[in-house]
Amino acid sequence: MLFAYRLVDRRLERMGPSADLREAIWVDLYRPQPEQAAKVAEQLGIEVPTLADMEEIEISNRLYRENGNDFMTAILPGQLPDGAQLSGPVTFILTPERLVTVRHHAPRPFETFSARADRSSTGCATHLRLFLGLVEEIVSRLADLLEATGRALDTIAARVYAGSSEPLTPAELEEALRAVGRQGEVLARVRLGLLTTERMLSVFGLWMEERKDLGLKGFVKTLMRDMQALEVHVDFLSGRVGLATDTTLGMVNLSQNQTVRIVSVVAVLFLPPTLIGTVYGMNFHNMPELDWPWGYPMALVLMVLSAVLSWAYFKWRGWL
Known part of the structure; x- marks a missing residue:
């Protein structure tokens, strides 16, 4: 699919499927078909990278310049059309006039940002401000995921740690382990998203200085500090996940020991x-x-x- 947006009264407006992409300030390619990639190449002169290219881990394939355009790839959490959660590559292409994004999964910020781009800290008056606003939306989404993980760990801890006359059943302990494991996977995806986005933004800051776009330098520093703070929070939650896992496994061992003790006593009797x-x-x-x-x-x-x-x-x- 191809979504194109133009700037109208400092707000983003969705363009029709037959509109000229040269009028767009943001072109978003989601699971692009060959004819859509060909349209972008014909009208904008941009060779759309394939999924295999985007999945390359070399820095030279994720952060590079080509024909005056900046190509930056980050790994962001999102979901596939069938609802499966995963982390996948998203390529941001900055041309002198517009922003082009290429993705093969659906990170939530790409679904929500277009309606609120004008309310971001940087606004959307230029494609560079639009890019930083989208990154800000991504960072906010990662922070929301961390907040949800913290609440989920609070619920698990309240059930596992709380003293009760009725011990947890093996099925409840198994479900607690599964829940902790799911939160650990979420943290892993968030950590990867923060690391790759931070690297992308640091390179953007260097390229921005070459373009003399120093007016946005403060926004870049603010986003970098936000991501560094979130990375510290990820480490804190990772410690909680490890503690919850160890405690739940300890409860499983205690439950097994209790069963073995009963069997042993009956045998001795x-x-x-x-x-x-x-x-x-x-x-x-x-x-x-x-x-x-x-x-x-x-x-x-x-x-x-x-x-x-x-x-x-x-x-x-x-x-x-």
Whole structure:
């Protein structure tokens, strides 16, 4: 899909599918088809990078200049059309007149920014301000994801850490581990987004100085400080994820130990009666108890008494 926006009264307005892209200030390519990439190449003279090109990890493939245009790629969290969450590359192309973005998944800022571009800190009077406003929206989205992760960890901690007369069931502990793992995946995607966006913005700051666009330098520094603060918050939440994982695994071990202890105690309780039964079950010829009238009841009483005494001893020692 191809979305093109032009500037009308300092606000972004969606252009029609047949509009001339040379009138656009922002061209957003989402899972571009060959004919859409060809249209961009024909009207704007930009060779749209393929998904394979965007996924290259070399810096020379993610941050470079070509024919007077700046190509910058960041890895951002988003979702596929089927709803699957993932981190994917997004390429920002800055030409002397406009911003072009290429993506193959749907980060939420690209769906919300067009309606609020004029309310961003930088506004959208130029394509450079539009780019910084979009980056600001991305950083805000990453901060929202961190806030949601913090709330999810609070809920998990309240359930796992809280003392209760009813211990968590194995199914509840398993679900808690899955929930913690999901939050860990979210943090990993946010961390990757922050690192790649920060690198992209630092390079943009250097290229901006060459263009003499020093009026936006303060906005770049502010965004860099925001991302550095979020990186510290990611480290804090990562520590919480590790603690929650260790605690939940400890609860699982305690639950397993409790089950093993119960089985062990039951086995020990039946050990003395089993020993007595085994002794009197031997087929020796000279066993005086075989001829006693009360021999069988005596053996039963001995087995019950040995089990009761074992139970009383365990209870006295606090093992039950």
